[in-house]
Amino acid sequence: MSNMATHEEAFISRFIREPKSLAIVGCPFSGGQPRPGVDQGPIHLIQAGLPSQLEELGWKVQFDGHHQFEDIAKFITSDPDIGKLKNPRVVSKVCEAVAKSVGSHAKQGVLPVTLGGDHSLAMGTISGTLEQYPDACVVWIDAHADINTAETTDTGNIHGMPVSFLLGLGQPIPEFAWIKPQLKPNKIVYIGLRDVDAGEKKILRENGIKAFSMHEVDKHGIGKVVELALDHVNPKRDLPIHLSFDVDALDPTVAPSTGTPVRGGLTFREGHYICEAIYETGCLVALDIMEVNPSLAKEEEVRQTVAVGCSLARSALGETLL
Numbered sequence: 001m002s003n004m005a006t007h008e009e010a011f012i013s014r015f016i017r018e019p020k021s022l023a024i025v026g027c028p029f030s031g032g033q034p035r036p037g038v039d040q041g042p043i044h045l046i047q048a049g050l051p052s053q054l055e056e057l058g059w060k061v062q063f064d065g066h067h068q069f070e071d072i073a074k075f076i077t078s079d080p081d082i083g084k085l086k087n088p089r090v091v092s093k094v095c096e097a098v099a100k101s102v103g104s105h106a107k108q109g110v111l112p113v114t115l116g117g118d119h120s121l122a123m124g125t126i127s128g129t130l131e132q133y134p135d136a137c138v139v140w141i142d143a144h145a146d147i148n149t150a151e152t153t154d155t156g157n158i159h160g161m162p163v164s165f166l167l168g169l170g171q172p173i174p175e176f177a178w179i180k181p182q183l184k185p186n187k188i189v190y191i192g193l194r195d196v197d198a199g200e201k202k203i204l205r206e207n208g209i210k211a212f213s214m215h216e217v218d219k220h221g222i223g224k225v226v227e228l229a230l231d232h233v234n235p236k237r238d239l240p241i242h243l244s245f246d247v248d249a250l251d252p253t254v255a256p257s258t259g260t261p262v263r264g265g266l267t268f269r270e271g272h273y274i275c276e277a278i279y280e281t282g283c284l285v286a287l288d289i290m291e292v293n294p295s296l297a298k299e300e301e302v303r304q305t306v307a308v309g310c311s312l313a314r315s316a317l318g319e320t321l322l
Contacts, residue, residue, distance in 0.1 A: 015285050017109030022059050025114040026066040031087040032120025032159035035259045037295025042115035044294045044306045057318045084156035091158045092175045095124035102128025116290035118159040122244050129242045129286045130182040136240040137233035138188040141249045143262040145200045152199030185209045189229040192249035195262040222270040226277045240285040243278050257297035257305035275315035
């Protein structure tokens with residue numbers, strides 16, 4: 001699948017215990033957005049051999065199946081909109097379960113690798129990370145800012161809102177009261193934005209949140225952008241990093257099988273460079289690979305997108321070109 005080699009001996013993690021251990025949290029969930037199929041993303045990534053690929057990189061890999069989140073939705077028989085928010089109770093319950101799972105792995109010194117599902121799940125993954133690492137910073141790779149509030153959302157799809165919940169923005173919604181607004185605006189940085197709503201632009205500006213759009217990537221190059229991003233959230237490279245990667249950050253020619261593709265995205269190498277550079281810091285404590293949707297493209301494009309999802313994970317976990 002890959003002609004890359006690995007430098008295991010170069011890995012020094014400040015936070016993950018030896019022998020280096022990770023837990024795959026497979027979350028086949030699509031309730032944060034309207035298109036069916038994104039719940040199949042994690043299953044395809046596993047079937048493509050991701051656990052054994054990560055073992056080949058020297059990781060001890062724990063994967064207990066996808067079952068722990070699949071039953072939650074069945075117990076919620078009625079989930080009417082709250083304001084504009086769609087599926088709010090199901091999204092909240094699943095994300096809360098994800099937070100507990102990610103948090104418990106993090107407490108044990110294990111690196112959680114969450115395979116989504118839609119990006120609403122980041123409410124859970126990042127909450128779980130912050131439970132164990134309250135000073136963690138978030139590097140969010142995405143075409144979209146996902147920072148709408150209940151007031152600014154046009155669609156009501158919660159996959160466009162997780163960051164606002166994590167920051168505690170907008171009117172409190174009792175169903176999401178479990179989310180502690182622990183994330184501070186200076187502890188998140190975006191790379192790859194190119195489809196941002198007017199309301200989101202205002203939120204980013206008002207909160208002084210650092211974001212590198214594709215304009216900055218074009219202007220400075222990806223190496224400089226990653227350096228500037230890390231200088232902002234992690235200047236001494238000594239804080240834990242949660243990397244949340246939505247595959248729609250990549251150009252649709254690279255990752256076509258995703259729910260909200262936007263032209264003009266990161267190249268294959270730019271996406272992988274980000275992951276490699278984060279790994280090199282030794283600060284990675286949690287990884288999300290989100291929004292692979294195998295139902296939205298031809299078979300070959302699905303295979304391509306799944307392969308890219310796997311290779312992004314490998315790059316974030318130590319695969320190198322030489």
